[in-house]
Amino acid sequence: MANDDDSKALDRAYQPSPGLGVAVSDPVQNPGLPPHRERMTDKDPKAMKAAVRTVYTLFYLSVAGSIWAVAAYMLFPIESGALIDVRHNNMFIGIGIAFALLAIGIGAIHWSKAIMSDKEYIEERHPTRGKDATREAAIKAFADANEESGFGRRTMIRNSLIAALVASVVPGITLFRGLAPFNTPENPIAGDPVALLSHTMWREGMRLARDPDGTPIRAADVQLGNAVHVIPEPLSELSHHDGYLEEKAKAIVLLMRLRPEQLIESEERKSWSYDGIVAYSKVCTHVGCPVALYEQQTHHLLCPCHQSQFDVTEHAKVIFGPAARPLPQLPIAVDDEGYLVAQSDFHEPVGPSFWERH
Template identity: 45%
Template sequence: MSGDDHGHGAVELAEPIADPGIEPHEHRITDIDPKAADRVERQVATMFTLAGLLALGACVAYFAIPRDAVLQFGPLSGNANNMTIGLCLGLALFLIGAGAIQWAKKLMVDTEIVEYRHAAGGTPEQRADIIEGFQTGAAESGFGRRKLIRRSLIGAMALLGLPAIVLLRDLGPAPGRKLYNTIWAQGIRVVNDVTLRPIKPSDLVVGQLVNGAPANLAPLQEESPVEYQNAKAKAAVIVVRIAPNEIRTPAGRENWGIDGILCYSKICTHVGCPISLYEQTTHHVLCPCHQSTFDLADGAKVIFGPAARPLPQLPLAVDAEGYLVAQSGFTEPVGPSFWERG
């Protein structure tokens, strides 16, 4: 450094910090005392076993404790069924986690290692090293050797799935034959789903599509809002008028339309989205959810998209007063396919 530099605050370069390395490994008592290791193994297995029993307890509580039973804790109260199930499941998950932590801290190998970063694409030798390292880790975990831990953990995890299956009952009663039927029946008038006015053939012009509903739907709204929504979701229809010479009528449906007026379920047969995006010139109706496309002039068959079935058709007739009515209910289940459809 020159003499002129002393008065101008010259900066000296510091020496780099030396690599401290890895501290010497300290053996745990379970590493040197087999009895201590066995004692920890029994502790972990006990936690896993208790977790499995608590999972079973949640299932028992679901059936044994009345749904209206109440637990009172001073000024606090809660549903006994829900609280017991929640407590059992919470403790089961806690014990599985605590057992896994105890197993990792006391029994698995804890030797520190250094692994240098490398390129994302490994060589065959590196991939072989990774596989060997995985196999070594599996062996060092003791999962294969410590049968008590392995069996209790597998049992606890298997039993933990039971409450989830049992709680599926709370999704509601099985629908039974309800999925096959709607409130449409012989003689039920077709009404506009907004104005609720009955529809006459003269109300529709060629190319027009309207959203419809059964006339017996409206009374349900006051009787039972839940039943009303369920019925509405399945009974919604679209009514379209097409020039008769452009209709390709499927066999057996020759008398299902009235002067080119056809009626189909509004519910897409893919996942049940409502349909009404109509292209007048092609007679195609599009589902906005996944673009399934149906040809209303050809039995509403699928011409594009993931839907696997045509839209169910409602047979139409005209009553004594000239209004559109259903000849019968739908002859097949409406909405998305399901495995019991047959």
């Protein structure tokens, strides 16, 4: 009896309490897709026409934005050298391109949401390669997509989209013109990079000056281990309109002083330095970045763009990185007043090595 009583007690203990949920073995039923809700453009032909007008208007506005970007490039030429033109050029071209791309994006989204078919479809995946019938069905699917999107039928949307996409490329093509200026009667070598980089404004007897204030540099003021950023003295007198930036980009120099016995100089270049002071172009021979980092202990110059390194003790030869040749050396001397002066221009072209050089 005791055992029977214990069994009944256990049965009562495992009975579910009132109000508690009981697990069931029936699987969860698929609720299916919610009822399709028609859009306003599906129910009202006027709303559909308004949506179509909105889409092709946005595409044509994109065309206008692209045209404006090209016009801004011509209205505010950066070749003028005026800082205000450079700022306006960047701002208005950027606004035009941004507006053109934004209008295409908004128009495409509005087209897909308000005009294209929004009915739900379920397509079963087949386990094998498609047969001829499957391929024909695929062709039919493309035809159905064309019909549902209205791309072939709605000519205003189609034509405006094509025009917007074509026009959006034009500003980029136009901007490429600035990479290769054309020759002019005033500047017959404007479009010839070989001629432009073969000569700078350095001339015999021209004083070396500090960048950017143009103060001439005395040899006695250059301390051991110093690295001084240098420009030609007459450069500080030029305005931006007179080509200041263009001339500076080619003529910038880095001046350093080492112990004379640390320099490893070839016979023809021993006269190019003065009492351990050497001057090299700051324009990296890889892609033209400014070489402005000097390690005093190793006497290495470092280009921060792609990590090319040059050895100042031995004619700035390349010791690491992608640069293809040493930095051009500017021959220097000292005038009667103790100021550092150039003996001549660089003896080789400055700048990247990918330009063809004579």
